[in-house]
Amino acid sequence: MTIRVPATSANLGPGFDCLGLSLGLYNTVTIKPANFQTISIQGENKRILQQKANNMFVDIFYQYYKDLTNEKTKFSFDLTNSIPLSRGLGSSSAVITSAIASAYKMAKIRLTKNELLQLSIKLEKHPDNIAPAIYGGFVVSTIEDDTVMSLKKNIPNTIKAVVVIHKKTISTKKSRKKLPHIYEKTDTFFNLSRSSLLTASFFSENWDLLRVASKDKFHETYRMELLPVLFDIQKHSYDSGALMCSLSGSGSTMFCLCYENDAAKLSNKLSSKFSDCRVKILDFDNQGIKSYE
Structure with a gap:
């Protein structure tokens, strides 16, 4: 049995802990019954993961x-x-969702995507990465009485993602400590209005509103101060044709969205300007987690 789970980009500017989308970048796991346990790791962070005494997925x-x-x-x-660690691309959510789904698959017990979502949220307390990893597409989520409620919108292939992955990592735990405990009312209204407009823009496919709709006053500035070059990446992305450019999760990746015809130009300009970064053009994933026999 093989299971594939996509990378995700969460928050998308103002949608702190509630908005996310799925990217065409995947972790894949193949599991077979064996006489004794073996673990083979290929791809991103192979050496780091091999040195760990416990493997999160296997546990x-x-x-x-x-x-x-x-x-x-x-x-x-x-x-x-293929999903790098500690870069804000949902590596933890990918592990959690795929490990639980794999366990049910190998136990031959049916598991719906909604059931997987409710189980996964017990290990990952915020749904912004978990939900798009499971459903694919653009997903808005909330939690009511410990139950995740989500709505999904497929993302058309006329737009692309360009992700700028810095070589330095940013710890989610460390970056959350940078955030204020109390926000001004004006900043709260600012984010509420932008998050609402961002959600409406995705559902209506009105991409030209995203530059305004993706502005944030809750977390991005505080987190990007940990790696100030991210401000330059954001500015250069807009100057080079991005429709939006937001910190992906807690970073250190910057997520850009652009029209399909602008993706190569945007990628080339960012690659030539920021040598400490890997720049990838990605499709959006509308399927979410998927298993194969």
């Missing part, structure tokens, strides 16, 4: 598999990772 998988079956079956795990 979560066995936790759920044993609860579901009461069996101690051994498996081989072949992990191929």
Whole structure:
């Protein structure tokens, strides 16, 4: 059994902890019953992950598999990772969702995407990455009485993502400590109006409103101060044709959205300007997590 889960970009400016979308960049895991456990890791952060005593995916998988079956079956795990760690592209959400889904698949127990969402939120407290990883597309989410409620909109192929992945990492925990405990009323109104407009822009496919709609006063400035070059990347992205450019999650990646015909030009200009970054043109993923036999 093979399972594939996409990278995600969360917040999208003003949608702090509630807005996210799915990108065409994937982690893939193949699992087979085996006489003894083996773990093979390829791709992003291979050396770091191999040095860890515990593998997060394997730990979560066995936790759920044993609860579901009461069996101690051994498996081989072949992990191929394209989602970099600690770059704001949803690597933790990818692990959590795929590990739980894999456990149910190997236990031969049906699991709906909504059920997977409700299980995953117990391990990842914010739905902005979890929901698009599961559903794909652009997703707006809220939590009511410990239950996640989400709405999805498919993203057309007439627009592309250009992600600028800095070589330095930013810790989500560290960056959250930079945020204020109290916000001014005017800043709250600012973000409410932009988050609402951003959501409406995606659902109506009115992309020309995104530059205004993606402005934020809750978190981006505080987090980007940890790596000031991100301000330059954002400015240069707008100067080079981006429709929006926001900090992806807690960083250090900057997420840009542009028209399909502008993607190559934007990517080339950013690549030539910022040598400490990898720049990728990505499609948007509208399927979310997916398994194959």
